[in-house]
Amino acid sequence: MTTRIEKRFADLKSEGRAALVTFVMSGDPDHATSMAIIKALPKAGADVIELGMPFTDPMADGPSIQAAGVRALKAGQTLKKTLAMVRDFRKDDSATPIVLMGYYNPIYIYGVDRFLVDAKEGGVDGLIVVDLPPEEDEELCLPALKAGLNFIRLATPTTDDKRLPAVLNNTSGFVYYVSITGITGSAAPDATKVSAAVQRIKKHTKLPVAVGFGVKNAESARAIAAGADGVVVGSALIDALKKTLDDTGKGGPATVKAVADLVADIARGVRATGKVAPE
Amino acid sequence: MTVQQQPNSFRTGPDERGHFGIFGGRFVAETLMPLILDLEKAYNEAKADPSFKKEMDSYLAHYVGRPSPLYFAERLTKKFGGAKIYFKREDLNHTGAHKVNNVTGQIMLAQRMGKKRIIAETGAGMHGVATATLCAKFGLPCIVYMGAVDVERQQPNVLRMKMLGAEVRPVTSGSSTLKDAMNEALRDWVTNVSDTFYCIGTVAGPHPYPAMVRDFQCIIGDETRAQMQELEGRLPDSLIACIGGGSNAMGLFHPFLDDRSVEIYGVEAAGHGIPSGQHAASVTGGRPGVLHGNRTYLLMDDDGQITEAHSISAGLDYPGIGPEHAWLGEMGRVKFLSATDEEAVAAFQLCSQLEGIIPALEPAHALARVFDLAPKLPKDHLMVVNLSGRGDKDLASVQAWLEAHKK
Numbered sequence: 001m002t003t004r005i006e007k008r009f010a011d012l013k014s015e016g017r018a019a020l021v022t023f024v025m026s027g028d029p030d031h032a033t034s035m036a037i038i039k040a041l042p043k044a045g046a047d048v049i050e051l052g053m054p055f056t057d058p059m060a061d062g063p064s065i066q067a068a069g070v071r072a073l074k075a076g077q078t079l080k081k082t083l084a085m086v087r088d089f090r091k092d093d094s095a096t097p098i099v100l101m102g103y104y105n106p107i108y109i110y111g112v113d114r115f116l117v118d119a120k121e122g123g124v125d126g127l128i129v130v131d132l133p134p135e136e137d138e139e140l141c142l143p144a145l146k147a148g149l150n151f152i153r154l155a156t157p158t159t160d161d162k163r164l165p166a167v168l169n170n171t172s173g174f175v176y177y178v179s180i181t182g183i184t185g186s187a188a189p190d191a192t193k194v195s196a197a198v199q200r201i202k203k204h205t206k207l208p209v210a211v212g213f214g215v216k217n218a219e220s221a222r223a224i225a226a227g228a229d230g231v232v233v234g235s236a237l238i239d240a241l242k243k244t245l246d247d248t249g250k251g252g253p254a255t256v257k258a259v260a261d262l263v264a265d266i267a268r269g270v271r272a273t274g275k276v277a278p279e
Numbered sequence: 280m281t282v283q284q285q286p287n288s289f290r291t292g293p294d295e296r297g298h299f300g301i302f303g304g305r306f307v308a309e310t311l312m313p314l315i316l317d318l319e320k321a322y323n324e325a326k327a328d329p330s331f332k333k334e335m336d337s338y339l340a341h342y343v344g345r346p347s348p349l350y351f352a353e354r355l356t357k358k359f360g361g362a363k364i365y366f367k368r369e370d371l372n373h374t375g376a377h378k379v380n381n382v383t384g385q386i387m388l389a390q391r392m393g394k395k396r397i398i399a400e401t402g403a404g405m406h407g408v409a410t411a412t413l414c415a416k417f418g419l420p421c422i423v424y425m426g427a428v429d430v431e432r433q434q435p436n437v438l439r440m441k442m443l444g445a446e447v448r449p450v451t452s453g454s455s456t457l458k459d460a461m462n463e464a465l466r467d468w469v470t471n472v473s474d475t476f477y478c479i480g481t482v483a484g485p486h487p488y489p490a491m492v493r494d495f496q497c498i499i500g501d502e503t504r505a506q507m508q509e510l511e512g513r514l515p516d517s518l519i520a521c522i523g524g525g526s527n528a529m530g531l532f533h534p535f536l537d538d539r540s541v542e543i544y545g546v547e548a549a550g551h552g553i554p555s556g557q558h559a560a561s562v563t564g565g566r567p568g569v570l571h572g573n574r575t576y577l578l579m580d581d582d583g584q585i586t587e588a589h590s591i592s593a594g595l596d597y598p599g600i601g602p603e604h605a606w607l608g609e610m611g612r613v614k615f616l617s618a619t620d621e622e623a624v625a626a627f628q629l630c631s632q633l634e635g636i637i638p639a640l641e642p643a644h645a646l647a648r649v650f651d652l653a654p655k656l657p658k659d660h661l662m663v664v665n666l667s668g669r670g671d672k673d674l675a676s677v678q679a680w681l682e683a684h685k686k
């Protein structure tokens with residue numbers, strides 16, 4: 001059985017271009033605006049949607065995504081509501097893959113079994129859980145794979161050749177290469193170094209490799225896309241969103257437009273490369 | 280919590296994956312995973328190297344000033360008319376708290392590993408001061424993350440850290456207290472992976488920290504055992520200590536875990552009272568979850584969002600507890616009690632006035648429970664309370680509390 005994620009990467013590969021993976025925080029700045037943003041993403045050029053599950057203590061995130069989580073939680077976002085948003089999205093989009101990304105505790109408290117059932121039924125395709133390394137695979141990774149969800153793992157510059165096989169072992173869908181050591185929103189990486197790192201990972205796996213951290217605009221996206229199967233953009237979208245909020249933190253149609261416009265611009269950068277990383 | 284079937288020994292944990300029962304583990308981002316595996320390997324090698332222990336013992340004796348006395352608190356004992364109350368005087372260590380025991384070990388390990396930059400989180404500032412102290416002694420740059428609220432209420436320690444040459448970075452995310460300082464330290468570590476050693480101040484964090492910090496703190500209990508043998512010719516009957524993350528408590532408790540006659544009590548901070556919801560009692564008022572690299576009891580809401588802890592004591596103002604404590608609690612080996620801000624302040628005053636010892640607000644929580652346990656116990660009951668630190672840093676907080684609560 002192929003998942004939406006696998007199909008999407010395979011399709012884009014035959015089109016000869018990299019995927020644009022967009023990260024936004026569910027419920028940021030509020031439920032309605034967030035829903036409108038998510039629905040606008042595919043039309044703007046997003047190939048895969050990563051939807052953040054807000055958490056009070058996002059230990060691997062920089063100020064932008066931290067603040068997005070705070071806004072979402074303040075507006076009343078919960079894991080239950082995030083799952084409901086995915087269900088809502090699926091009513092008119094059955095093709096765009098959705099990956100939920102966040103930290104383990106809210107899932108653990110929701111209950112792993114119940115979460116997997118609700119996620120799968122609601123149309124979630126994959127999970128990225130930052131604080132679950134392969135050493136803790138029994139917690140969620142193995143049950144998720146069994147439930148038919150992709151479990152996407154992060155590989156980082158500290159994941160050396162010795163460790164890569166362990167990291168890739170139960171990874172499915174795609175590999176998310178975090179291009180720098182650091183928190184989200186950190187400075188852009190050097191594209192040639194990134195492409196070399198992607199090649200290193202590809203020696204160990206047939207899975208597509210998407211690269212994240214530090215992608216800000218069409219130009220940096222294009223540079224990364226030339227050497228990878230996917231480009232992840234997150235903090236830049238959240239920064240664009242934040243600029244549209246009024247003094248009380250409220251968003252509106254301009255918020256949706258700002259995010260969609262930036263996605264469209266970055267999508268042009270990604271599509272301009274016209275090739276995927278060689279095998 | 281449900282009490283489970285007891286194991287043959289309580290001292291064999293954790294397993295090779297860092298678990299104490301269901302608690303503990305290694306819930307960290309992939310970037311950090313190779314680092315904690317390296318740390319575990321380096322720690323195991325150091326532990327097996329007699330020269331490491333020899334060097335550490337020498338620093339503990341000549342720099343820290345160990346052994347710390349086991350002191351008979353005669354006037355308090357008389358006042359309560361029951362158990363004989365002994366203080367394990369960790370307040371007399373160089374830097375004024377038990378924190379320095381652990382920091383000495385970790386900074387020695389950092390040097391063994393060739394790390395050039397030290398980071399730490401701190402709540403009350405005692406761990407920050409201890410880290411800044413050892414870094415000064417060994418010439419290492421030191422960065423301490425401290426919640427902005429704690430920077431405010433523990434000013435004397437901020438000044439000490441700065442004098443010692445450390446950089447104190449106030450943290451304004453979240454609740455601006457200890458848990459947020461820990462988040463920020465982890466973010467620093469994720470960014471500076473190659474040269475940085477993260478010196479965690481309590482028995483929490485990902486494996487191997489809970490076990491390593493415990494091992495470094497066990498000198499408290501080991502000394503207590505020998506000292507009590509010398510003073511009374513037998514084991515103590517009960518042990519009691521305050522719990523922030525649980526390092527001073529674990530250091531005292533662990534060597535006695537398999538002496539089943541010894542009753543063991545941990546005291547959490549009840550802040551404004553457990554029913555108020557404004558407290559830091561993660562065992563009494565929380566449930567198992569995952570934060571800061573381990574599974575343990577945590578304060579949280581129904582969505583799994585971590586809630587803010589509340590305590591007058593910055594060192595206890597943390598919404599979690601070390602995973603080994605969580606396990607010992609479930610096993611029924613350690614009993615968890617709590618003390619409110621008000622009770623701690625009263626104990627702070629009484630101890631100062633009857634013994635001439637100004638305790639830190641953290642162990643004042645343990646003293647508050649000693650004062651109601653002791654009167655009910657026979658006169659030959661030997662009770663040891665871990666006087667984990669001295670209270671100079673807290674005088675302003677206590678004064679402000681008393682002003683605000685004038686009757």
Ligand SMILES: Cc1ncc(COP(=O)(O)O)c(C=O)c1O
Nearest residue numbers: 405523524525526527594641668
């Ligand atoms: C004197 C003192 N006691 C206790 C604590 C609480 O920490 P732990 O529970 O790890 O001993 C602190 C923390 O700052 C402290 O300064």
